[in-house]
Amino acid sequence: MCKEKEKNDGTACKKEAVKKRTAEYPGNKTAADYADEKPEAVRRLIRSGQITGETSGMCNGYAQANLVVLPRDKAFDFLLFAVRNPRACPLLEVTEAGERKLKKIAPGADIATDIPRYRIYENGVLTGEYTEVSDFWRPDLVSFLIGCSFSFEGELLQADIPVRQIEEHCNVPMYRTNIPCESAGIFHGSMVVSMRPIPYALVPRAVLATGAMPKVHGAPIHIGAPEAIGISDLDKPDFGDRVTVKEGEVPVFWPCGVTPQAVVMASRPDFCITHSPGHMLLTDVKNVTLKY
Amino acid sequence: MCKEKEKNDGTACKKEAVKKRTAEYPGNKTAADYADEKPEAVRRLIRSGQITGETSGMCNGYAQANLVVLPRDKAFDFLLFAVRNPRACPLLEVTEAGERKLKKIAPGADIATDIPRYRIYENGVLTGEYTEVSDFWRPDLVSFLIGCSFSFEGELLQADIPVRQIEEHCNVPMYRTNIPCESAGIFHGSMVVSMRPIPYALVPRAVLATGAMPKVHGAPIHIGAPEAIGISDLDKPDFGDRVTVKEGEVPVFWPCGVTPQAVVMASRPDFCITHSPGHMLLTDVKNVTLKY
Numbered sequence: 001m002c003k004e005k006e007k008n009d010g011t012a013c014k015k016e017a018v019k020k021r022t023a024e025y026p027g028n029k030t031a032a033d034y035a036d037e038k039p040e041a042v043r044r045l046i047r048s049g050q051i052t053g054e055t056s057g058m059c060n061g062y063a064q065a066n067l068v069v070l071p072r073d074k075a076f077d078f079l080l081f082a083v084r085n086p087r088a089c090p091l092l093e094v095t096e097a098g099e100r101k102l103k104k105i106a107p108g109a110d111i112a113t114d115i116p117r118y119r120i121y122e123n124g125v126l127t128g129e130y131t132e133v134s135d136f137w138r139p140d141l142v143s144f145l146i147g148c149s150f151s152f153e154g155e156l157l158q159a160d161i162p163v164r165q166i167e168e169h170c171n172v173p174m175y176r177t178n179i180p181c182e183s184a185g186i187f188h189g190s191m192v193v194s195m196r197p198i199p200y201a202l203v204p205r206a207v208l209a210t211g212a213m214p215k216v217h218g219a220p221i222h223i224g225a226p227e228a229i230g231i232s233d234l235d236k237p238d239f240g241d242r243v244t245v246k247e248g249e250v251p252v253f254w255p256c257g258v259t260p261q262a263v264v265m266a267s268r269p270d271f272c273i274t275h276s277p278g279h280m281l282l283t284d285v286k287n288v289t290l291k292y
Numbered sequence: 293m294c295k296e297k298e299k300n301d302g303t304a305c306k307k308e309a310v311k312k313r314t315a316e317y318p319g320n321k322t323a324a325d326y327a328d329e330k331p332e333a334v335r336r337l338i339r340s341g342q343i344t345g346e347t348s349g350m351c352n353g354y355a356q357a358n359l360v361v362l363p364r365d366k367a368f369d370f371l372l373f374a375v376r377n378p379r380a381c382p383l384l385e386v387t388e389a390g391e392r393k394l395k396k397i398a399p400g401a402d403i404a405t406d407i408p409r410y411r412i413y414e415n416g417v418l419t420g421e422y423t424e425v426s427d428f429w430r431p432d433l434v435s436f437l438i439g440c441s442f443s444f445e446g447e448l449l450q451a452d453i454p455v456r457q458i459e460e461h462c463n464v465p466m467y468r469t470n471i472p473c474e475s476a477g478i479f480h481g482s483m484v485v486s487m488r489p490i491p492y493a494l495v496p497r498a499v500l501a502t503g504a505m506p507k508v509h510g511a512p513i514h515i516g517a518p519e520a521i522g523i524s525d526l527d528k529p530d531f532g533d534r535v536t537v538k539e540g541e542v543p544v545f546w547p548c549g550v551t552p553q554a555v556v557m558a559s560r561p562d563f564c565i566t567h568s569p570g571h572m573l574l575t576d577v578k579n580v581t582l583k584y
Contacts, residue, residue: 076368083375083383091375096477104474182396185388214506 024053024116034058039106039282043114046282052116052131054278056150063216063287064280065092065105066146066257067115068264069273072097075142077185081263082144084182088191088259090147090215092285098139105283111143112136117276124268133273141273147216148257148280149194151287152209159209161202164243171278172196173237174256178230179221181263189263193221193253195234197245206252215290222253229253239277316345316408326350331398331574335406338574344408344423346570348442355508355579356572357384357397358438358549359407360556361565364389367434369477373555374436376474380483380551382439382507384577390431397575403435404428409568416560425565433565439508440549440572441486443579444501451501453494456535463570464488465529466548470522471513473555481555485513485545487526489537498544507582514545521545531569 025031026045031054034042039059045051055064070078075097082089093104095111102109113132120128120136130136149172153163165172172194179191198206203223211219222229234251235242239258245251261274275281317323318337323346326334331351337343347356362370367389374381385396387403394401405424412420412428422428441464445455457464464486471483490498495515503511514521526543527534531550537543553566567573 072368076364076371079368079371079375080386080388083371083386094372094375096372 024051026050031055031057035060039284042282043106043109046116047110047113049131052279055116055280055282056278059282061154061286061288063092063105063151063283063285063290064148065283066148066260067111067118067273067275067281068144068146068260069111069141070144070264070269071138071271072140072142074186074269077187078144078260078264080184081181081187082146082260084184085191085259086214087218087221087255088181088257090217091144092147092215092283093143093145095143097142099143100137102145105145105285106281107284109281109283111281115275115279115281117279119274119276121265121269121272121274123270124265129276136273144260145281145283146257146260147290149217149254150280151216151290152213152254154287155209155213156196156206159205161198161206161209164197164245165241168241168243170243171240173234173241173243174239174258175226175231175253176238176262177222177253181259186269187263187267189259189266190230191221192239192256192258192262193229194240194256194258195226195237195243195251195253197243197249198252199249203250203252210254213287213290216287217255217257219254220252221255224250224252226251226253316343318342323347323349327352331576334574335398335401338408339402339405341423344571347408347572347574348570351574353446353578353580355384355397355443355575355577355582356440357575358440358552359403359410359565359567359573360436360438360552361403361433362436362556362561363430363563364432364434366478366561369479370436370552370556372476373473373479374438374552376476377483377551378506379510379513379547380473380549382509383436384439384507384575385435385437387435389434391435392429394437397437397577398573399576401573401575403573407567407571407573409571411566411568413557413561413564413566415562416557421568428565436552437573437575438549438552439582441509441546442572443508443582444505444546446579447501447505448488448498451497453490453498453501456489456537457533460533460535462535463532465526465533465535466531466550467518467523467545468530468554469514469545473551478559478561479555481551481558482522483513484531484548484551484554485521486532486548486550487518487529487535487543487545489535489541490544491541495542495544502546505579505582508579509547509549511546512544513547516542516544518543518545
């Protein structure tokens, strides 16, 4: 299903990703070899530069987080944007200006070194990708850690609901929509959604299972009829990969953690650090605790 | 149960409140006479100065909100404080700096005129109480509207769970605790809780009923053993009124919307407007929608 080219969000396709992966973990390991490791141990390997690859499949049962870092003078508006759009931007932790160490979701983790790959944007333009960003750190930077749908996918699988992109070993398809976000200061834009095809009979269960986890996007935002939310072709996702929608399945759409990144880029702050897609922060938060 | 003196949070005792109330509503009406009115209609009466009394009992089924207004230079820290302490400070709406009109929870409502009674604090000191604050409005003021436990009390009553302070016609007892809030910038302090005595057999139901409404404080923060959270005498609440705890009942404690006010006062920002206790914003949000 994965196409043979670099996607517009920069995530590599399946074939390329597999090839890269062997060089991004120690020895001949892959991300899946870290499924049973504790997050703190894997963060140490990331911090020392031994792991620079994607984190999907690592540290089963623990939440992973999206990162957005902005200067203090843009931080109020972005925090307000997140508060006004909690479905797309569920905040797991926000730091004080200049603070590199996390306190809550991964105590002691260093924001500038403990993520395998970062991106830097200047005035909305991607200016570089790095495996650590210590040299770019400034005392006015505020970090936002945002929940990720990896957390609820574990819940879906446990409830015997298929997750197609896991079956097809590629990225979840993501689409820009016409669902407006509430603006805040300079930050504005539409919601990005992720899509998982669900058998009709399992849709209510999928709603209830994910609805119980509002800190990681919660219930679907839309069920069926892609055109009603401005998606013209399910086979052409704006980010990630196309997946198969089988007979008897309906496309179900969830608010996506790519929304804040897309909004930040469209709003062109002078300086912004994010994680690189697929290269998330491994937190010490157990997914199951995100229900409460 | 209510004492015959002004409380340290400024709420009048039952007897005095009843006396005042007749002068604070048109004709011989009381708050209860507005139980079936639409919030928008009652806000109009408040805006025109015809109602200046407490709002408890008005507009059944609709949420009421706490107000905190701070200058823009303190707003990021306070927003961060609320995000870090969502149990005590559930945000229903936050305005842009200078914006007096609400957009979401009470579209068109004027923050400076549509609440029956306001307080102004300078450097943490109460400097005045007003029925409108237009003259004090500044272009740098950011308004925070915070959920209120009135919303979940309706849910408790519908689930046949007694709400003692309603039975005893007084204010809910509130206590300072030793439960630390997470600090943010200048804002720091401990959680204030409200207490309702619940029959042992109904405690699980009370947890589930309120836990389903996280936007208005959610599940209890503590059940039984007041001393475990630093409360030495249940009969001496720090705010509000003492209520009877009957044989076979356990004191159940919920995070309280007085927390942000107590924290703001302890943190002494140069300027702050709040609602006056008991004099809330009547919103257009139906309580039942706060579950989703």
